[in-house]
Amino acid sequence: MKQRAPLVVANWKLNGGTDLMCASVASFVKKRFKAAIGIAPPYVYISDMVSFLRNSNIMVGSQNVSKFASGAFTGETSAQMLKEVGCGFCLIGHSERRQVFLENDASCHTKIERALAAGLMPILCVGENSQQHELGLTHDILYRQLHQALDGVSLQGQRLCIAYEPVWAIGTGKAASAAQVQEVHEYIRQELGAILGAGVAGQVDILYGGSVKKDNAAELLAMPNVDGLLVGGASLDPDHFAEICAIANELAPHQEAQ
Numbered sequence: 656m657k658q659r660a661p662l663v664v665a666n667w668k669l670n671g672g673t674d675l676m677c678a679s680v681a682s683f684v685k686k687r688f689k690a691a692i693g694i695a696p697p698y699v700y701i702s703d704m705v706s707f708l709r710n711s712n713i714m715v716g717s718q719n720v721s722k723f724a725s726g727a728f729t730g731e732t733s734a735q736m737l738k739e740v741g742c743g744f745c746l747i748g749h750s751e752r753r754q755v756f757l758e759n760d761a762s763c764h765t766k767i768e769r770a771l772a773a774g775l776m777p778i779l780c781v782g783e784n785s786q787q788h789e790l791g792l793t794h795d796i797l798y799r800q801l802h803q804a805l806d807g808v809s810l811q812g813q814r815l816c817i818a819y820e821p822v823w824a825i826g827t828g829k830a831a832s833a834a835q836v837q838e839v840h841e842y843i844r845q846e847l848g849a850i851l852g853a854g855v856a857g858q859v860d861i862l863y864g865g866s867v868k869k870d871n872a873a874e875l876l877a878m879p880n881v882d883g884l885l886v887g888g889a890s891l892d893p894d895h896f897a898e899i900c901a902i903a904n905e906l907a908p909h910q911e912a913q
């Protein structure tokens with residue numbers, strides 16, 4: 656059992672639609688998960704999702720956020736707007752944003768500041784690519800990504816999550832092993848301690864993402880430094896995602912009887 660409830664977040668990426676939203680809501684709305692659950696659909700579904708899930712304890716979030724607060728920035732969505740429509744969190748610096756949309760550590764830093772200022776929980780995504788992995792550069796890459804995004808950030812009691820997503824494990828069906836994930840999460844916790852202080856670092860949820868399925872969720876969540884999961888492909892099947900959430904539920908602290 657974990658000291659705090661595991662957090663399981665679905666990232667639909669550029670997938671889904673009204674049908675998936677309705678099927679997901681139907682699958683989740685009656686369940687009162689002890690695990691913390693989040694869903695990040697494409698922007699256009701956020702408002703409806705928030706409305707459909709208003710009587711549940713499931714958080715809705717976004718897959719990105721603008722580094723700008725407002726102004727002439729066509730196509731952008733600000734942290735304040737996301738907060739206004741009911742988002743609880745936003746993903747920042749997903750590897751697909753870094754690779755395809757050329758986001759960098761500096762923009763991640765600004766986005767984290769924007770999210771915190773608006774009252775959103777940032778989920779900063781970090782991770783090495785396969786070449787960096789093969790060259791043994793994982794810690795160096797994470798050091799840079801964590802320090803450049805977080806140095807100087809003051810949480811002031813607000814929640815922050817880190818999602819470790821080795822790029823070579825995303826969408827490939829080849830998840831990192833539980834032992835690999837534990838080792839890397841330990842390193843992330845150590846660096847968070849150096850950046851934020853050990854007390855605050857202990858409160859940060861460190862999620863793993865990359866080919867998470869119902870078959871490997873339990874083993875990954877059993878690792879002491881794995882506080883949750885960020886699920887891509889498997890979250891597009893509401894029943895499969897619900898099974899992963901049920902596995903996380905088993906590890907959530909028991910609630911005191913009322």
Ligand SMILES: O=C[C@H](O)COP(=O)(O)O
Nearest residue numbers: 666825826865866887888
């Ligand atoms: O944000 C989610 C990750 O990119 C993992 O995606 P995946 O579960 O399809 O490998």
